[in-house]
Amino acid sequence: xxxxxxxxxxxxxxxxxxxxxxxxxRYFIAEGKPVKIVGRVTNQPYxxxxxxxxxxxxxxxxxxxxxGYFYGDKVEVFGKFQKEVINPFKSQYMSFFPTIRLLKxxxxxxxxxxxxKFLLKTRGQIxxxxxxLLPEPQSSLLLxxxxxxxxxxxxxxxxxxxxxxxLHLVVASGQNVxxxxxxxxxxxxxxxxxxxxxxxxxLGIVVYVLMVGAEAPAVRAGLMATMIFIGQLLGREVNPxxxxxxxxxxxxxxxxxxxxxxxxxxxxxATAGLxxxxxxxxxxxxxxxxxxxxxxxxxxxxxxxxxxxxxLLVNFGQFSWxxxxxxxxxxxxxxxxxxxxxxxxxxxxxxSFLAQLLSWFVWPFLSWFVKVxxxxxxxxxxxxxxxxxxxxWAVLYYLILLIFLIKAGFKPNERIDHx
Amino acid sequence: xxxxxxxxxxxxxxxLILILLWGAVFSLPDKQLHLxxxxxxxxxxxxxxxxxxxxxIDGGPDNKILSCLSKNMPFWDRKIEIxxxxxxxxxxxxxxxxxxxxxxxxxxxxxxxxxxxxxFWQFYRLALAEKxxxxxxxxxxxxxxxxxxxxxxxxxxxxxxxxxxxxSSVVLKxxxxxxxxxFTGDISEKVEKLxxxxxxxxxxxxxxxxxxxVAHHGxxxxxxxxxxxxxxxxxxxxxxxKNRFGHPTPEVLERLNQAGVKVLRTDxxxxxxxxxxxxxxxxxP
Numbered sequence: 001x002x003x004x005x006x007x008x009x010x011x012x013x014x015x016x017x018x019x020x021x022x023x024x025x026r027y028f029i030a031e032g033k034p035v036k037i038v039g040r041v042t043n044q045p046y047x048x049x050x051x052x053x054x055x056x057x058x059x060x061x062x063x064x065x066x067x068g069y070f071y072g073d074k075v076e077v078f079g080k081f082q083k084e085v086i087n088p089f090k091s092q093y094m095s096f097f098p099t100i101r102l103l104k105x106x107x108x109x110x111x112x113x114x115x116x117k118f119l120l121k122t123r124g125q126i127x128x129x130x131x132x133l134l135p136e137p138q139s140s141l142l143l144x145x146x147x148x149x150x151x152x153x154x155x156x157x158x159x160x161x162x163x164x165x166x167l168h169l170v171v172a173s174g175q176n177v178x179x180x181x182x183x184x185x186x187x188x189x190x191x192x193x194x195x196x197x198x199x200x201x202x203l204g205i206v207v208y209v210l211m212v213g214a215e216a217p218a219v220r221a222g223l224m225a226t227m228i229f230i231g232q233l234l235g236r237e238v239n240p241x242x243x244x245x246x247x248x249x250x251x252x253x254x255x256x257x258x259x260x261x262x263x264x265x266x267x268x269x270a271t272a273g274l275x276x277x278x279x280x281x282x283x284x285x286x287x288x289x290x291x292x293x294x295x296x297x298x299x300x301x302x303x304x305x306x307x308x309x310x311x312l313l314v315n316f317g318q319f320s321w322x323x324x325x326x327x328x329x330x331x332x333x334x335x336x337x338x339x340x341x342x343x344x345x346x347x348x349x350x351x352s353f354l355a356q357l358l359s360w361f362v363w364p365f366l367s368w369f370v371k372v373x374x375x376x377x378x379x380x381x382x383x384x385x386x387x388x389x390x391x392x393w394a395v396l397y398y399l400i401l402l403i404f405l406i407k408a409g410f411k412p413n414e415r416i417d418h419x
Numbered sequence: 420x421x422x423x424x425x426x427x428x429x430x431x432x433x434x435l436i437l438i439l440l441w442g443a444v445f446s447l448p449d450k451q452l453h454l455x456x457x458x459x460x461x462x463x464x465x466x467x468x469x470x471x472x473x474x475x476i477d478g479g480p481d482n483k484i485l486s487c488l489s490k491n492m493p494f495w496d497r498k499i500e501i502x503x504x505x506x507x508x509x510x511x512x513x514x515x516x517x518x519x520x521x522x523x524x525x526x527x528x529x530x531x532x533x534x535x536x537x538x539f540w541q542f543y544r545l546a547l548a549e550k551x552x553x554x555x556x557x558x559x560x561x562x563x564x565x566x567x568x569x570x571x572x573x574x575x576x577x578x579x580x581x582x583x584x585x586x587s588s589v590v591l592k593x594x595x596x597x598x599x600x601x602f603t604g605d606i607s608e609k610v611e612k613l614x615x616x617x618x619x620x621x622x623x624x625x626x627x628x629x630x631x632x633v634a635h636h637g638x639x640x641x642x643x644x645x646x647x648x649x650x651x652x653x654x655x656x657x658x659x660x661k662n663r664f665g666h667p668t669p670e671v672l673e674r675l676n677q678a679g680v681k682v683l684r685t686d687x688x689x690x691x692x693x694x695x696x697x698x699x700x701x702x703x704p
Contacts, residue, residue, distance in 0.1 A: 050513070137486065154486050363494055
């Protein structure tokens with residue numbers, strides 16, 4: 001009965017999803033000749049050493065770094081576009097150094113765009129303040145851990161993070177949301193009833209998720225946390241695994257193309273790994289878990305990596321087998337960095353002196369992180385480069401993993417702090 | 420988050436403060452002059468530091484300068500006393516945008532020329548917002564800070580021209596005891612001839628300079644034989660990266676070789692540091 005219900009539900013979801021997928025808007029821009037398009041900047045532009053990448057929906061524009069554009073800006077772009085087909089449902093257009101003109105428009109204060117713009121501007125201010133307090137790459141690292149900011153990170157440090165498989169630590173994701181929630185709940189229960197405190201926490205989640213740019217991992221974590229809260233309010237038992245599936249379904253129905261977003265895939269795979277693989281590893285590899293200090297981090301990373309491995313290999317064609325060790329060496333620092341980071345960000349608006357003082361206290365931790373990542377990132381033999389593999393391997397891998405899990409009698413984990 | 424319970428332990432804070440104090444002690448500057456030619460790709464960026472005073476000449480094209488500054492300044496020092504922009508071209512001011520955004524700058528030294536690019540106006544706005552004292556140098560001026568002295572050798576007053584930024588470069592000679600270094604910006608042979616070298620160089624002593632920053636990344640229109648004969652550098656540094664101009668040119672490398680000058684290049688060595696106590700000096704790498 002139960003199984004039938006679940007499969008019926010799943011089938012219904014699949015139909016709905018496919019329907020939504022066929023309904024996604026298609027864009028057509030003539031190729032090879034200069035075209036003028038008008039659009040709105042849909043993501044905060046990515047700044048590199050000497051250029052910026054601006055996104056207007058399905059259009060990617062590579063432009064000079066100055067003048068910088070901002071989320072929500074309305075721009076007119078004149079140049080040649082190239083089409084790039086990613087899959088039958090998703091294609092994007094690229095343009096290199098076209099002429100861009102900023103269009104002035106009247107500001108209406110109450111709109112979603114402007115609310116998000118306000119939050120992103122606040123984030124921009126926090127970024128500028130923190131960058132004045134600490135040297136590079138420490139300041140970029142702190143911003144990455146707290147707000148998931150990756151732009152303007154020194155190129156070589158970014159490469160080291162990528163090579164050591166620690167890039168996921170500078171993404172705003174589950175752990176950040178858990179911290180925000182914990183912080184708000186702890187403060188608001190002092191003077192509010194529990195259900196109002198939960199409302200404050202949920203509002204906090206919305207603000208934080210929008211502030212970090214509403215990318216898939218943060219949205220996932222935010223939705224999950226919200227659902228768990230609603231479950232608590234309704235007095236229902238909380239089963240994170242169920243909520244993970246439900247979150248995925250909601251996100252896919254709202255934005256079908258997100259299925260092809262690597263951040264979305266990685267985030268869900270890693271969380272699933274923590275929920276289902278981690279308890280299994282805890283029993284099977286209990287010896288590893290007993291290593292002092294490092295043990296816990298090793299198992300957590302191993303679980304997430306085993307679940308996300310095919311996605312990494314299919315998309316990036318490389319994998320660092322030392323990554324669980326590097327992660328275990330820096331993971332215990334992350335909650336500390338977040339707490340310090342949130343406080344420094346808040347303080348910097350009131351007293352730059354106190355913010356500076358506190359940033360010196362966080363400096364040794366950041367430097368430890370930097371040194372570890374730079375050391376392991378500098379070793380050339382830790383990476384497996386294998387070129388991009390076919391996605392059928394990934395399907396096969398997941399089938400085997402699933403069978404393995406079912407045989408071991410799959411018990412979901414109650415902890416959802418990490419990821 | 421059980422990792423956070425550590426914050427409640429006094430021992431944790433005690434240890435942290437100890438680590439910080441030792442970290443600060445170990446990053447205390449020595450009483451020596453440090454010249455660091457930063458590897459910023461195609462462009463110039465030279466950090467001069469003595470005790471707690473930092474002087475930055477140009478910032479390279481982009482934010483690569485920041486990691487060089489982090490490596491060569493104590494972590495608690497967020498102040499650069501003097502920033503010099505030799506001339507308003509992107510491979511010299513580009514990185515200064517990030518420097519102004521992140522560091523407190525006391526004095527900003529640059530000639531009054533402006534470049535009409537979007538990035539320059541961005542830089543200009545930031546430099547104004549920073550409230551650094553602005554100073555436009557002319558040949559014959561002296562800038563003294565702590566134990567260091569800079570002689571301004573260029574530009575002459577009526578030589579500021581917007582159609583030739585390179586030849587309007589600020590040329591500085593650093594004097595610290597017996598140690599001298601010449602920073603030539605992007606000047607060409609024409610200006611090299613016009614520099615009032617004998618009078619101002621001989622003022623201190625007849626020997627040549629220790630360090631020459633080769634002008635214009637090793638362009639063949641700079642660093643003439645005659646100039647090298649006049650200033651007799653012991654070591655020449657070429658600040659250069661991947662470029663489409665053929666810098667450094669074989670002609671300049673040959674002239675330096677003929678003059679018996681040792682050459683180091685940032686594209687081969689990375690950051691190049693020179694340390695001096697006022698009479699002797701050494702370089703690494």
